[in-house]
Amino acid sequence: MSDLLRVANVSKHFGGIKALTDVSFTVRKGEIFGVIGPNGAGKTTLFNALTGLYQPDTGAIDLVGTSLYRRKPHEILKAGFARTFQNIRLFHNMTALENVMVGRHTRTTSGVLAALLHTAHNRKEERDCMAYAQQLLTRVGIGKHTHTLAKNLSYGDQRRLEIARALASEPKLLALDEPAAGMNPNEKNALRDLMVSLREEGLTLMLIEHDVKLVMGICDRLVVLDYGQKIAEGTPDVVRHDPKVIAAYLGGEVVV
């Protein structure tokens, strides 16, 4: 498998707090790549630094040859790296369909003039965009909620909608920040099936998750963060038995 995302020595400091220190890892094409670690380990900071919401202080981020280092969020999305948020961030007063249509912003082109003149290109683009969005809603399992306002969706459906919005940009890599948080077992299973089927379609996924069973069961490889540093990387089996990881999760000194 070829490398999709190369992250090298990414650091991010907030004043004196070292949120990330020299984090390096590689995500391969077509895998589900987990990012785990105790609370406050810097997982979400890592996602934010990768997707342009924070400017990393140093390092290199490379998505199949395109540097994403210190680029704007919309440029990173356009390059093919989409994400969801830990605390769901939807456009609450827009319908589910509109949320997904916004997600297609970078894959559509109509400007003010095209909208005013209702050019043939603009009308076709709107039609296609709407059809694509509807298809994605069905894909993630909320096809019957097309015209429901995002804020009126159930919690699990909001998570799905956020994934659909991210998918609308046709990403190569999709980063999910704790997608299973607050879900019941049924919803978790459905989410798991969705992730597996997305991988089968060729999408690469990054996943921050606290549910160890879910992570260990679904991820091909993992990176473990603690206090902003990478302490382990490898397959679930390797990581599970790493003494540093056990120490980070259970506390205590590392016996070497």
Place this chain on the structure above:
Amino acid sequence: MNVLDYLKGKAWLTAVLLLLGLVLLPFMVEASLGKSWLRILDFALLYIMLALGLNIVVGYAGLLDLGYVAFYAVGAYCWALLASPHFGLNLPFWVILPTGAAIAGLFGVLLGTPTLRLRGDYLAIVTLGFGEIIRIFLNNLNAPVNITNGPQGITQIEPVTIAGLSLGKTQEIFGITFSSPHLYYYLFLLFVALVVFVCMRLENSRIGRAWVAIREDEMAAAAAGINTRNIKLLAFAMGATFGGLSGGLFASFQGFVSPESFNLMESIMILSMIVLGGMGNIYGVILGALLVTMIPEALRYTGDLQRAVFGEVFIDPADLRMLLFGIALVLMMLLRPAGLLPSKLRRQELAEDAT
């Protein structure tokens, strides 16, 4: 309700009736309420344009702009300087109006750029400052070189002239007499239609969705691929362009502009039209603009009412009408906090009906 039910699904008939009503309205107003109300109606149309322009910035993109009147002022002064004895210029309206609108749009970008990182209260305060800066500039740009004629303002501004027909004078066309406010009514109506058309097209477009997305959650919008800087500047520019357009029309209609007309109170009134009518909803904003222009005028009659009941005027109607207007706004906010015609409500209801 029967009439409305009958018209449902007959779009062309509704449109024809609406058009007929709008064309005949000034005749009825002039005959029943007099010419002063026709002028009020004209101003209401100007405010509809202003409110729709501000609605793009505040209602769609969620950027609280308290200095919007500055763009109105820029448009108005553009017209005043290019068509008055002040500089001895008298350019035709089809040159001045786009120029004024474009310059106002440019100012929109100019004032928008430094505020891109600001949100909410902070944005409101900075835009409020910008609005005042423009007004104070207009007030003081009479020395060392006299550009704006300072607090005295610019007088004898040329009215709109279309094909040799001046809208500033009473004209007789096909044997029907049209007063100046009557002629301006049709001109303004045309521009209102244009602005409404632009707003409607944009509302359901890729750009319109991007604006609303920024209003809802700017960070999520950026992560969804929206270049928030450009799209916000576009909102400022579009809003300012409409402001400049109505400013130019205002100057020609009034024949006189002075910095006094563009104070903070104006910005707040335009904002309250949007809030009252329903932020983000075109029909709501139009209704809000009509009410906020008409109600204070109608409340002037409280003077006559007091005289009729008590035999004398106890409270100056000018004071009383602002008080009543204030009470009306407070009641409004208590009873319908989302405005008279909140946006999306209808769509939400439809969605609930379907499920």
